[in-house]
Amino acid sequence: MGNNDEVEVSELEQRAIEVLRNDSRIPLRKLAQELNVSRSTAARVISALKKKGIKFTVNVPEPGFVAFVIIESKVSSEAYRAIDGRVVNLIRAKTLEELTEKLGKIKGKRAVIVARQESGFALAGLSCDYCGGKIRGDPLTYRRGRKVFYLCCRTCLSEIRSKYSHRSKNIKTK
Template sequence: MDNEINEVKLGDLEYRVLQLLKENSRMPVSEIAKELKVSRPTVSRIITSLQEKGIKFTIEYNEGVTAFVVTSKCPQDAECFELIDGNIMAVIHARDLNELEEELKKIKDEKKYLFLSHKKVGKVSVSVELRCDYCGGAIKGSPLILKKGRKTYYACCKVCLDGLKNKLK
């Protein structure tokens, strides 16, 4: 896994565009421009800039089978979350059980727990408030962004950003 750390700084307008896209990733450029009182070409340049910085603002929808695997390392191409006990929760999406079986075979580490799901139930809600990945506080204004490998971390201030850098070494 790539251990390179990239810090991404967002301008105020970039941050505001990103916030609107987080609320509705399909919002037309013309609507964003109207909301922010800027021209459509300006919004287009900002979106291109965000994409070039590696920032994603799409909704990925995947029907099929989802596996939640608790293991010690993040498998390649999996969405991973670090658990409080230090283990990793990997979320693996597949179209069917055969594809899922192939993906699970790629995980070389011990699979401590494995949960399967075939559909979402209940209401799905999305929070648009960013929280600092170091202190957990709400981020007011523009976040400081730190990229390490395929992961993006958000910090509320320079102190937390430095703490994240040290923690991720």
């Protein structure tokens, strides 16, 4: 790990990263306005960040199992150096058997903590676009053109489908 994994970014690139953290889908024109630079400069900043390996997509881990393994070296792509110099490696697997197999291949383990990963992400305060109720668990989605509706249950999904199917029928008959 060490200094080889660190990426140097300019002050302008750092500002761009901050803007992209708030809205990773911001149009280039708007990003240029936020940074107070031309569109071509903003495009060069994005290109430079991509070349440096900085990703703009969010990877949501699949449900399954994760083990935090403390050893002297890096053995996974997700690894963090602790203050004492040891490395905390994250080992992911879909099943407990697969995780056990992966852990068996690692030598010199100091500590292992295994956790079950129930969901890839938590939805804080997401409400249904039809009834306004709070969505518990994974939302149902309905796409209409470029708009995505998040729904709490199959009833709301059915209702919003019928609401928009009537609109499209009215438009077609005119």
